[in-house]
Amino acid sequence: MLFKAAFLAAVVAAADTILPADLNVNDTASIVAVTKTLAAGAMSYYNGTASAYSPLPSPYYWWEAGALMNAMLDYSRLTNDTTYDGIVAAAIANNTGPANDFLVPAQKLDEGNDDQAFWAFTALTAAEHNLTQAQGAPSWLDMSINTWNNMVARWNTTMCAGGFTWQIYANNFNGLNYKNSASNGGVFLISARLALLTGNATYVDWAHKIWDWSVGVGLVDSHYNVYDGTDSANNCTEINPLSFSYQNGIYLYGAAALAKQTGDDVWAQRAEGLLGAAALFFSPYENATNIMWEHACEGVGTCTKDMKTFKGFLSRFMYAAVEVLPSLAPNVTDYMRASAVAAGKACSGPDIDGAPTANGTTCGQKWYVGGFDGSVGLGQEMCALETIQGLLTLNSVLAAANPPPPASTTTPAPSPSPTKNAAPAGLAPLDLRWTVVSIACALFALGMA
Secondary structure (H helix, E strand, C coil): CHHHHHHHHHHHHHCCCCCHHHCCCCCHHHHHHHHHHHHHHHHCCCCCCCCCCCCCCCCCCHHHHHHHHHHHHHHHHHHCCCCCHHHHHHHHHCCCCCCCCCCCHHHCCCCEHHHHHHHHHHHHHHHHCCCCCCCCCCCHHHHHHHHHHHHHCCCCCCCCCCCCCCECCCCCHHHCCEEEHHHHHHHHHHHHHHHHHHCCHHHHHHHHHHHHHHHHHCCECCCCCECCEEEHHHCCCCEECCCCHHHHHHHHHHHHHHHHHHCCHHHHHHHHHHHHHHHHHECCCCCCCCCECCCCCHHHCCCCCCHHHHHHHHHHHHHHHHHHCHHHHHHHHHHHHHHHHHHHHHCCECCCCCCCCCCCCECCCCHHHCCCCCCCCHHHHHHHHHHHHCHHHHHHHHHHHCCCCCCCCCCCCCCCCCCCCCCCCCCCHHHHHHHHHHHHHHHHHHHHC
């Protein structure tokens, strides 16, 4: 593990500039180099420092800052480049609110249950991967637990026999009747991840409750499609049929985490079912096989700033699901390698429309067009970053599942008639191979010095 971390750090430090459009999904150095470029592109939208949080510029909402920080935590862990760790820690610590549960008075006009959940996801990632603790702040795990405690207290049985509403505060009345999959799935995923972190069965019980309610009202159907929400004004008897990629990903990751924590095959089956339903978000055209798209809005050009972030979250949650449930890897591999290549080609644009990104590596939205489509923004940068950096997780899982065969320990019998390709006298062929390996290691060590 230490060798791997040192190797990745060396790769990041010495990475030649590889354009995203030239990404090689099978080469670690290529993935790391492209990821480094995309991480800088995403963070070019953020002006905070390690000592001061700064809100994202308009038109980006508060929750998206939390999502960006999560992407950067994954970047740090996967590449071992800690450049942004202090900035991320400061951002989390400065947004926990008075009770350290991500209820922030300054965000009262905008904050819903799903917004709060996205900041909790970030705190959980910090806890899971031991981000250095912010000075004077409670632990990342305590923040996550505080948030869960705050959220489950809003389980609403007045209508629909349960569920979480989209909004929290009465002044956001349009969302007080709407029970959406992002909020319910958000608490489901927080519960699943806390179960993994703590082993506390209460979190598993709540995950079961939320899953059963989601299926019962139809947010998750019998084919594992996840729909946007339902209205308690009609007792949740009608489902909004819109379906977005990240909603599937939230439930997918939660089910996979519960499969690992409980060992219960039913959760593994649910994760497989959700992954199967995710096919809806890939292959928009015959010449775009396995390339991700946001089918509810990309084809008709109606994606909002928020919607332009969603593919990145599906990518993040797919990779995370594979990490805890490796049996998902083959299907995820087909999707994500094709999507990563397409995302890289989309990150070939100029710094137009005020984009702060580097010229020639600005990311577009529609990956299936074969290049840059002219649509720029933070969401586009985050989607490409999460889709490409997650290949490091995927490739690691695949390598663990298919290790190279062990080297033979039997010395081969000497050849009866030496040829031009024979080993030097007194050196068996196996010894020669180890000599070559030793020379390579020495050169690698010199290169890292």
